[in-house]
Amino acid sequence: MLIAHSPDADDIFMYYAIKFGWVGMDGVKFENIAEDIQTLNEKALAGMYEIAAISFALYPHIRDEYALLRTAVSFGDGYGPKIIKKKGAKLKRNFKVALSGEHTTNAMLFRIAYPDARVTYMNFLEIEEAVLSGKVDAGVLIHESILTYDSELEVEREMWDIWQELAGGELPLPLGGMAIMRSIPLNKAIEYEATLTKAVRVAREHKTKLSEMLLERNLVRIDAQTLDKYLELYANDDSVSLNELQYRAINKLFEIGYKHGFYDALVRAEDFMIPTEYKELRHS
Structure with missing residues (x-):
């Protein structure tokens, strides 16, 4: 099996x-x-x-x-995927963002919260570098990268906060x-x-x-x-x-x-x- x-x-x-x-x-x-x-x-x-x-x-x-x-x-319980960008960067309404896949939970929640963002999908291991290189304006980090991302990056928003707004309660x-x-x-x-x-x-x-x-x-x-x-x-x-x-x-x-x-x-x-x-x- x-x-x-x-x-x-x-x-x-x-x-x-x-x-x-x-x-x-x-x-x-x-x-x-x-x-x-x-x-x-x-x-x-x-x-x-x-x-x-x-x-x-x-x-x-x-x-x-x-x-x-x-x-x-x-x-996630008080934590989860993170929307990251370069430190000090200001995101426009239609910013370009890298997500880890069309059918991921974070992608669905992100698209609801940011309907005007320009979404591109890539392997989750490539997202951090795509933000650092300027290929995209922001990215949603998942897995271990939420703990290990580069010091040149900062969190724009926590997916946990988006989830709380949409779910309306303290659900994981x-x-x-x-x-x-x-x-x-x-x-x-x-x-x-x-x-x-x-x-x-x-x-x-x-x-x-x-x-x-x-x-x-x-x-x-x-x-x-x-x-x-x-x-x-x-x-x-x-x-x-x-x-x-x-x-x-x-x-x-x-x-x-x-x-x-x-x-x-x-x-x-x-x-x-x-x-x-x-x-x-x-x-x-």
């Missing part, structure tokens, strides 16, 4: 308990591939991966082909989740979700050891101190399994997207999860 995830440290951390053999599933060999988030979103739209990390903002577009998983989720910001193809037999899908959930839980329980192994093998792009801070932001105890507040946040994101014409229907996350009760009914 191939698991597709992004190359950022939180996704690596949440998967690698499987890669290192700490967690497994009888009769199943797991393999992984790491690709940038927009590539993952595009391939989910094309139905190319059976299990894949996606941006939450993408999900309503793939709801007929994929179910949402409850685990390996990343939310839904960024990344996992989706599984509906063509997978339900009993198998339930087992896959359980295995992935266990992997995230084991990773959290052994955070220090797993982090050391990732650093020793150069599997992450940041140093130990930054990794520790980053994991507490995006691969924390609330990443193991969705809670009620997170469901409310995802539903609010979908509501905002529907209101602004990004989706063709208003959907609720709870209606698109794997029905784990099937396993209990099957054996009752």
Whole structure:
């Protein structure tokens, strides 16, 4: 079974308990591939991966082909992607901005907040340099770069603040989740979700050891101190399994997207999860 995830440290951390053999599933060999988030979103739209990390903002577009998983989720809570520019720069109403992909959560929120901005999309690893070189006026940083950006740059606005204005409350910001193809037999899908959930839980329980192994093998792009801070932001105890507040946040994101014409229907996350009760009914 191939698991597709992004190359950022939180996704690596949440998967690698499987890669290192700490967690497994009888009769199943797991393999992984790491690709940038927009590539993952595009391939989910094309139905190319059976299990894949996606941006939450993408999900309503793939709801007929994929179910949402409850685990390996990343939310912002008082933090998130950052709109950055060169220090001292004044942005015009129609400033040119680099975003990490059309279907990312940050792209949807940005386009709602800045309808006159001229948007260009690029790999998230290229955005900082594009701002520094003047190729664009601003960019939205995601992943580890929110902690490591160049000293010549400054934050124009936090995506968290935009989210709070649009969501109207103290809901966490839904960024990344996992989706599984509906063509997978339900009993198998339930087992896959359980295995992935266990992997995230084991990773959290052994955070220090797993982090050391990732650093020793150069599997992450940041140093130990930054990794520790980053994991507490995006691969924390609330990443193991969705809670009620997170469901409310995802539903609010979908509501905002529907209101602004990004989706063709208003959907609720709870209606698109794997029905784990099937396993209990099957054996009752």
